[in-house]
Amino acid sequence: MYLKPHASRRRKKEAQNARNNRAEIVKALSQGQVSRRELFKWGIFTGLGTLANVNGLSPFATSAYAAVPTGVPRSPTFGALPFTQPMPRLRLEEPHDLVPRANGGETELAFPSYLEEPAARRLSYHTDFDASGRREYRNPKFSGGPMEGRPPGEYFAHQRWLEYLPKKGFIMTLGRLDDGFSFHPNFPDQDRDSVWTFNSGRNEDAVLPPPLMKMRYGEPVIFRHYNQVPDDPKKNNGFGSISQATHNHNAHNASASDGASNAHFFPGQFYDYHWSTTLARADMINTNATDRRASGPDGDGGLNLVKGDFRELQSSLWFHDHRFFFTAENVYKGHLGALNYYSGPDRGNERVNDGVNLRLPSGTELDWGNIDFDVNLIISDAALDEEGQYFFDIFETNGFLGDLMLVNFAYKPYFEVLPRKYRFRLLNACMARFIRPGLINQRNRWVPMTVIATDGNLMVNPVKVNQLDPMGPAERFDVVVDFSQFPIGSKIRMLNVAEHESGERPKEYLSRKDAIDQDTDDPAVGTFLEFRVVDRVKSVDNPGKTHYANAPDYSRVPSQLTEQIPIIDPVRVRHIEWKGTDEPGELLRDECFPDCDERNIREGFGWTVRINGESNHFLNANRVSMLVPRPGETEHWILSNGSGGWDHPIHLHFEEGITIDRGGRKLSALERNVRKDVWRTGRGGQVKIQVTFGEYGGAYVTHCHNTVHEDWAMLARYDVLTDPTDPKQSKYHVSVVPTPNPTKYGVTFVDPEILPEGNPFDRDFEGGVGKDDDDEKMAASINRVAASEPSTTRKTRKSRKKSKRARRKARRRK
Numbered sequence: 001m002y003l004k005p006h007a008s009r010r011r012k013k014e015a016q017n018a019r020n021n022r023a024e025i026v027k028a029l030s031q032g033q034v035s036r037r038e039l040f041k042w043g044i045f046t047g048l049g050t051l052a053n054v055n056g057l058s059p060f061a062t063s064a065y066a067a068v069p070t071g072v073p074r075s076p077t078f079g080a081l082p083f084t085q086p087m088p089r090l091r092l093e094e095p096h097d098l099v100p101r102a103n104g105g106e107t108e109l110a111f112p113s114y115l116e117e118p119a120a121r122r123l124s125y126h127t128d129f130d131a132s133g134r135r136e137y138r139n140p141k142f143s144g145g146p147m148e149g150r151p152p153g154e155y156f157a158h159q160r161w162l163e164y165l166p167k168k169g170f171i172m173t174l175g176r177l178d179d180g181f182s183f184h185p186n187f188p189d190q191d192r193d194s195v196w197t198f199n200s201g202r203n204e205d206a207v208l209p210p211p212l213m214k215m216r217y218g219e220p221v222i223f224r225h226y227n228q229v230p231d232d233p234k235k236n237n238g239f240g241s242i243s244q245a246t247h248n249h250n251a252h253n254a255s256a257s258d259g260a261s262n263a264h265f266f267p268g269q270f271y272d273y274h275w276s277t278t279l280a281r282a283d284m285i286n287t288n289a290t291d292r293r294a295s296g297p298d299g300d301g302g303l304n305l306v307k308g309d310f311r312e313l314q315s316s317l318w319f320h321d322h323r324f325f326f327t328a329e330n331v332y333k334g335h336l337g338a339l340n341y342y343s344g345p346d347r348g349n350e351r352v353n354d355g356v357n358l359r360l361p362s363g364t365e366l367d368w369g370n371i372d373f374d375v376n377l378i379i380s381d382a383a384l385d386e387e388g389q390y391f392f393d394i395f396e397t398n399g400f401l402g403d404l405m406l407v408n409f410a411y412k413p414y415f416e417v418l419p420r421k422y423r424f425r426l427l428n429a430c431m432a433r434f435i436r437p438g439l440i441n442q443r444n445r446w447v448p449m450t451v452i453a454t455d456g457n458l459m460v461n462p463v464k465v466n467q468l469d470p471m472g473p474a475e476r477f478d479v480v481v482d483f484s485q486f487p488i489g490s491k492i493r494m495l496n497v498a499e500h501e502s503g504e505r506p507k508e509y510l511s512r513k514d515a516i517d518q519d520t521d522d523p524a525v526g527t528f529l530e531f532r533v534v535d536r537v538k539s540v541d542n543p544g545k546t547h548y549a550n551a552p553d554y555s556r557v558p559s560q561l562t563e564q565i566p567i568i569d570p571v572r573v574r575h576i577e578w579k580g581t582d583e584p585g586e587l588l589r590d591e592c593f594p595d596c597d598e599r600n601i602r603e604g605f606g607w608t609v610r611i612n613g614e615s616n617h618f619l620n621a622n623r624v625s626m627l628v629p630r631p632g633e634t635e636h637w638i639l640s641n642g643s644g645g646w647d648h649p650i651h652l653h654f655e656e657g658i659t660i661d662r663g664g665r666k667l668s669a670l671e672r673n674v675r676k677d678v679w680r681t682g683r684g685g686q687v688k689i690q691v692t693f694g695e696y697g698g699a700y701v702t703h704c705h706n707t708v709h710e711d712w713a714m715l716a717r718y719d720v721l722t723d724p725t726d727p728k729q730s731k732y733h734v735s736v737v738p739t740p741n742p743t744k745y746g747v748t749f750v751d752p753e754i755l756p757e758g759n760p761f762d763r764d765f766e767g768g769v770g771k772d773d774d775d776e777k778m779a780a781s782i783n784r785v786a787a788s789e790p791s792t793t794r795k796t797r798k799s800r801k802k803s804k805r806a807r808r809k810a811r812r813r814k
């Protein structure tokens, strides 16, 4: 039912008017000129928060027109044909050396002096700003607030600073797009405020494609992130928040550097994220760092051994915005990049033969981190308005879908390959779109792929498939494709068979034939990337060098890549249900934090999370939905979909989980016992995972990674406590930490509440923590936030908590 060439001019105009009206309201809402409350009153929003079928607003209202899947007319393509532009490689971001020096009892890290950067410190510069108020610590763009957005004091100090002391520093600026970028040469250039993305250092003119940062175990880094988007929220071309937060998805970092503890920062500020490269279980397994598999490349043919469990090594990660309630639009707008983590086994060098290196396809020019034959593919969908400007519809609460497929932010590109093995790191960076990729040859037959990693975790045994499993937003697959079977001149294309009608879930996974023929209303189905087998390619690892088709391929895909972590009896089982509200059309009214006023979120949400069968809640960043009381404990989580025909890709921050089962349904070969950080629940389905927590403490989240559902508050905060008896672990995170409340003038803190159904110290918690003396003491302390910053801590919600408990008890008695 898409726009057919014979559609009448009148209907075309009608749909365009609808789009323009809708865009006007989106803009007004995004810029705060109108509130959701007013829109509800005028009948423009429906109960679930979606745009009403009002004539002149929704193209669905008067004609079953265009609309699939974006709800607005098809994006113009300006005559651009598929596979007519080369795919850009990601922009490699180079780090700087950091030099430690003593300063007032602390060890700080100096950047090279020519950069004129303030040193990297354990405590935020917000602490210096509070203590001294001196000009040098102020935001240079706005003299009222601190220059660093990281909250002050010990809760947001870098944990285990000296133990994981950064050796390198990345500096990047998120800013307005530089002139001259388009998604295809035929498309118009994007306005500077249609895209906000990165450039190196303090360069405020941002560029696409997104950056790639190469990380390695044993080399902790500081990522200094400057925010230089406009400080006027109205200058956003209709979508995008000027405040930002960066989540390293899904590295093992302290909560202050996880980017999802309500610590966003503002234009003019920077935020120092400590990406520690901590290998999980560092406090439990291989604690003397003697296992050569638990290691990172030393740059000189050898290894730096690290503590932790080699079975938890990670490879293909990424980073993206995580500003609560604005994540979809900020990520779509360009706040993202790729992170390749390198280790002894996954070295990024296919020739070194030392018994540890797996020699996966990569290259040989560099000691580690070769990417000549190891290629990041960031797959995303885009929508353009009639002028060709990037477009986002913040009305679309089911999930925003674009109708143009991009790879590394280029519209349907081609990529030249040699006839040899390649590794591809696929990332679904769409907001709501599921994709299901496969490769086809020129006779439209499947070309098999060997899957070596799921969500950046090596599989124990690689699995050969014709089609990948469906990928929800943020899911990754690392695959090896052998092009040596094809003559020079061959073309192999990547095919998406996942068809959407709306953002709530894929409608159907089409047959290969129907997908190739694009027998669908969804323009994102079909081929979207072409590989061309050629006889020579230019090296990116050694610029100036050319690789030829007859050069030896040293790479291998061993039949075993790592070892299986066994499924054990858990300390506790939690049931986490992802659902709508219980009454159809009802909005859940609940306390909300942050941004209640900014977006009139107090009107409520349709999306909620329910822990262990108790009440529905949407995100309140100041409410701990689950507490993980002791590091090292292994839990089983049952993630279930209580919202019927929808699907939700559920993401867990900080730790990976092992997929155990799907209730009564079958697991695929790519799911069984694998480690992941995003799980599709399936329609009405559930999935059980095993997860162990440790090394760091603080506030994290688990949430739906359909980022539109996420922005409609489908998240739950969980806190991990550190072990007070372990001197390596933070002594400030042994109890629940206060919640930052960021403003451009600085950050204050509020005291959180803890849901009893998520608190193993609660009397009513099933399978709760035992009641010996130590537990009693800890139980007393977790509800009392140690107030090391009394002047900035305000107390809230005491009375509310009491009445809630009383209500709960009354209900239990019934």
Ligand SMILES: [Cu+2]
Pocket (backbone or CB within 6 Å): 647, 648, 649, 704, 705, 706, 709, 710, 714
């Ligand atoms: Cu969802």
